[in-house]
Amino acid sequence: MIEIHPLSAIGEVRPGDDLAQLLVGATVAIDIDPRETDILVVTQKIVSKAEGRFIDLAMVTPGTEAMKxxxxxxxxxxLVELVLAESQAVVRAVPHVLITRHRSGHVMANAGIDRSIEQAARPRA
Structure with a gap:
């Protein structure tokens, strides 16, 4: 039987956070004791946030390939310049769609880069 338990006690992940520690704390908060055979699914977004992978687009100069x-x-x-920097290959490029093979080997839209504006750069209160 499969059981799914959301770890809502993680809160906002910020650059420099110890993601493993946050995940352990979140499992403790909902009284789950993970077993060796359990699977923990984590979004790439919180990994990127903990790693501090933010960039100001105003600082990016696109090259010829990115312009095309x-x-x-x-x-x-x-954005396309950043996507190319994270990619091994472009799989598909059509209006409003850019699918690439990320340098990790995964195929995904925009090399997993999103353009959400986050509050993560602000210090904690």
Whole structure:
């Protein structure tokens, strides 16, 4: 039987956070004692946030390939430059879609980069 337990006690993940410690604390908060055969699923977003992987697009200068792909995909050339930097290959580029093979080997949209504006850079109260 499969059971799914959301770990809502993690809270906002910030750059420099010890993700393993946050996950352990979240399992303790909901009184779960993980077993050796259990699977813990974590989103790439919280990993990136803990690693402090943020960049100001104003600091990015797109190259020729990024400019060409940006026209095809109708995306910001600076974003496309970042996607290319994280990718091994472009799998598909059509209007509003840019699918790449990430340098880790996974195939995903925009090399897993999102453009959400986060509060993570602000110090904790």
């Amino acid at each position: 792909l940006a026209q095809i995909a109708r995306k910001d050339p600076r």
